[in-house]
Amino acid sequence: EEQEDKVLQALRLYLRHLTDRLVTDRRFQVFKRPVDTTEVMDYLQVIRSPMDLSTLQANVDANRYSTLAEFVLDADLIWRNALSYNPNINPMDRRIRQRAHALNDTMHFFIRDELSEDFERKCEDIKASR
Numbered sequence: 001e002e003q004e005d006k007v008l009q010a011l012r013l014y015l016r017h018l019t020d021r022l023v024t025d026r027r028f029q030v031f032k033r034p035v036d037t038t039e040v041m042d043y044l045q046v047i048r049s050p051m052d053l054s055t056l057q058a059n060v061d062a063n064r065y066s067t068l069a070e071f072v073l074d075a076d077l078i079w080r081n082a083l084s085y086n087p088n089i090n091p092m093d094r095r096i097r098q099r100a101h102a103l104n105d106t107m108h109f110f111i112r113d114e115l116s117e118d119f120e121r122k123c124e125d126i127k128a129s130r
């Protein structure tokens with residue numbers, strides 16, 4: 001329905017705007033591209049579902065997300081994977097965990113501050129009706 005497609009288009013616009021801000025934040029450059037599994041040989045043994053900001057952007061542009069909740073499931077993989085794969089107390093691991101927590105906090109702060117619960121409910125209702 002025309003009106004419904006306008007809602008989904010608005011969601012896509014918002015998710016693109018949100019992801020663009022994360023991708024350009026210099027704290028999050030380590031999350032910008034997939035981890036290079038030819039360099040990091042054991043990555044796929046430890047991490048079952050890799051995700052990164054460029055893949056997230058591509059998914060938004062491919063209309064993969066019809067609700068905020070679907071987007072957040074993938075976006076949360078990015079920082080959760082980083083916490084899982086980099087658990088040690090050495091400075092490298094500690095720094096990427098700090099960035100993972102910052103990614104989580106920043107993303108959810110933007111969402112809470114900028115997206116109304118009403119809007120997300122409309123997206124969920126459209127999804128349920130299809």
Ligand SMILES: COC(=O)N1C[C@@H]2C[C@@H]3O[C@]2(Cc2nccnc23)C1
Nearest residue numbers: 030031035036039040081082085086
């Ligand atoms: C989101 O990024 C990550 O979880 N990582 C973990 C990998 C271990 C370490 O840093 C990463 C890339 C890398 N490449 C070569 C040698 N060592 C490393 C990035």
